[in-house]
Every structure is written in structure tokens, then in C-alpha cells.
Amino acid sequence: MHTAFATLAERSRGAAAGVYEYFSLAARATRALFSRPFYGRDILIQLDRIGVASLPIMAFTGLVTGLVLALQSEDELERFGALNYMGNIVGASMVREIGPVMGSLAFAGRVASGIAAELGSMRVTEQIDALQSFGTDPIKKLVKPRLLAGIIMLPALTILMDLIGILGGMLMALGDEGVPADVFLRGARTAFGLGGVLAGFMPRDFVMGLLKPAVFGGAITLTGSYYGLHATGGADAVGRATTRAVVVSSMLIFGLDYFLTQLLMVLLYNQQI
């Protein structure tokens, strides 16, 4: 019994230290975003590797999500004679919630694992020690470009994914139920405006759908970096770091989604919690 408590206490201390180190890394990486050197070439490389190279998986996720959304909603809408509203449902769902969350999960599977594996293998082969020995700050050289790429590219990819998802929904509606494309698209456009606009032109739903992936992109790249930088040992340590990075990123996406939705409801829609 005593041993069980001791083990529990030890693990709790380890978990608390891990959380502290994670937030320390987040703070240092955020500070690094605004300090020299900027490593422009590394940022461009990461924008390409993290962002552009994620295009196929994001497009595929968007297309399938749009198809499934339309497929799932058509029976219910048909029962109420409301098939012409399918565009509203698919559009609102994609932009507000499903696009950012599903896209971020797909992005996390590819990017968090890739970052953790790359930095983890650099850690265990002493390449990060070598960087430090040359006077390089690994946070600025390795974490900053990845963090920046996540924050910039995930919202951009989410816009694209939303569009492809809506297109997928439109194809399903057209092919399965004969809903005209212009009716579907008009419904989707109307759905954008339901939450009202900011600054006279920016739909609130769209803003929410962009702010969430920006935060998720930061959390995913930071989590991958954290587990990569903290890998110790050999190949098995890199494997463990990769798995943990994906699991924790996915959990963070769901947790942050809840809190961000609450926060943005207040900030963007002036709703009381």
C-alpha cells in the first residue's frame, strides 16, 4: 500500500514537472517568435513541409467529411421536405466546428508525429547538443519555425478543407437527391452569415473557424516539439515520443475546442456563459 502511494506520488510529481516544462517551452517559444535570429530559410522550409505537404490529407479529410455530412443529413431533411437546406447544414457544420476539429486531428496525426520523430532523432543522435555547442538556441532554430508554420498554415489549410468539404457535400446532394448546385451553395453562403458579421464584412462563424485552427496549429507543433526535445535513449524513445505527441495533441484539440468555443462565444457573439 505504502509502495503504491509512493509510486502515485512519484508519478504525480513527474506529471507536474512535465506540465511545467511544457508551459516553459510554450513561453520561451512565444518569446522567440519576436526575437532574433529569425531563421527565415528554416521558416520557409517548415511552411512547405508542415503546410503545403499536408494539403493532400487535409483535402481528402475535407472531401470525405463533406460527403458524409450530406449523406447523414439527407434522410432527416427529406422527411421534413427541407432538402434545399442541405447547403446550410453542411456549410455551417464545416465552417464552425467540423472543419477546424477534423482538419486539426488529421493535421496532428501527420505533423505532431513528424516533428516528434525528427526532433527526437536529433536529440538521441546528439544533433541538438551539437547545435547548442555552436551557440544556437534550439528553441529559436527548431521550435520557432515549426510553431509559426503551424499557426499560419493550419488556418489556411482549414479554409481550403472547408471549401472542399462544401464541394463534397454539394456533389452528394446533387448526385443523390438532385439538389441544384446553386441552391446548395446559396444555402451554404447564407449559413456563413447567420452568426452576423464583424467589422461590416467578416462573418463571425468564419472568424471562429479560423481562430480555432490557429490555436490548434500552435498546440500541435508545440506538443510535437516538446516530446521530440525530451526524447531520451534510442529508437524506442523516439517511437514513444511520436505516439505521445499524437495522443496528447488530439486530446489538446478536444479540450481547447471546448474552452475556445466558450471564450469565442463571449468575445465574438457577446453571449453570456
Added chain:
Amino acid sequence: MSAADQHQRPIREELRQDEQLETTAIAVEKPKIIELQDVWLAFDHPVLCGVDLHVHEGETLLILGESGSGKSTILKIILRLLLPDRGTVRVFGQEITGLSFEEVLRIRRRIGMVFQSSALFDSLTIYENVAYPVRENTDLDEYEIERIVREKLLFVDLDPDQVMDQLPAELSGGMRKRVGIARAIANNPEVVLYDEPTAGLDPLAVDTIIRLIRKLQSELGVTSVLVTHDLRSGFRVASRVNLLRDGRMVFDGTPEDMVASEDPYIQAYLSLS
């Protein structure tokens, strides 16, 4: 004659023939540029328990010890890649444990490190690897950087035109080690730290590395700290030897003193190495 005596005889003979030892007397009269006093460090278990160590300008200190005795840890403490739990670490006359990150970077720029695994950046070409510390710490133009890279590759007996565009994975272990040395000296450091520079190499490659270390001593006059299991190679370059046991230094003297020591542990260590 005991088995240990039989084994030690060739080492003694090698030592007598080795002109390198002539530098010992000169080196010890020069100022101490690295000094560790009462250094303690523990991870899951104690690693260093009150280590005292000093390195004079121009000398080559060999640190010996069993696997896991903390030899490489000492090198990382000198570079302040690790902070000791207790004790004083002075490098170039400055106590480094309390320095800011920027101040530490200035110290690191005066030290080169050759890593056990070479730690070459595997995504960069050999040219980019050797150029890295120069780019990171100077504002030299590309023409001048290429001149330095070529000079350093030639110094380690590699043909620049043959290897510059290759990736580290395309080179043999010995060639990678030589590139590691070229990279470590790219900024003309005053001190070079070697972590197991001959580990895993064939005898010819070992001989090449040892010749390079001696060339660095004689032609560039760099101060060296060498950690190795390879006693024979270590004795060929060392002007002084420290032996680490159970987290403490148990011997400090010349290679000849060590071979002549009556201490049972040292005798056993020499006979089994």
C-alpha cells in the same frame, strides 16, 4: 610476471617512444582555462560526487573511467549543456553556472566539440555542416565561408570537391568523424572537447583520428579534453590523465605516472583496458 604486467609492458614502451609527452611540462605551467571544483550531479542516481578537475592552456587532458562513470557528462558541464547540482565550473576564468544564456553562447563559441556519434546534421550536406558554426557566429560572405570549409576539410585530410555535396549518411564512420572534427574547428576554437572520438572505428581510421588530434595540438596549439575508452589511443595524445571512479577523480597525473601506479584499481583498469 603477472598477466597485468604482460599487458602493460607494450603501453609503457609506447609511452617511452611517444614524443607527445614532451609537451606535458610546458602545458602545466600555463594558466588553467577550465576548472571544476567539487562538482556534484545526479539524475536518477548520483553521477558526479565532488569532481575536481582542471585543464591548463595548451595541454591535452585525457579523462578515463568505466562506462556510465560520468566522463561525457563532464564535457557537457564544461559546455554548460548540463548544469551541476552543486560546485563551481570556471571556463576561460568565468564561473559559467550563473551566466545568462547569451553569455554562455559567447563561451561556447570559443569551444569546439567532437561528439561520439559525430552528430552531423543529417539533413544538411557536408559543406553545410562545416559551414554551420561559421554562418551562426559570423557575418562572412559565402566566398569566405567556402574558403574556410575547404581549408578545414583539407586539414582533416578530406577532398573538399569529393565530399562537400554529399550527405553524412553517404560517408563512412571514419569520414564522418573527420567531418565532425572539421566542423568543431571551423570557428578556430581555443578548446576542443572530444567525446569518444575513436569509438566504433577500424584501426586505420583510429590512427587517422589520433594523427588529426595531434596535428591540432602541434599546428594550432588548441587545448584538448579527451574522453575515451580507447586507452592506447588516449595515451598517444594525452599530456595528463584523470581517472574517474564512482563519481570522483581517483587519479591525476601523466600517462607514465598512471602506468607506474601501484594502486590496485588503476592496475586492474590498465590491465583490462
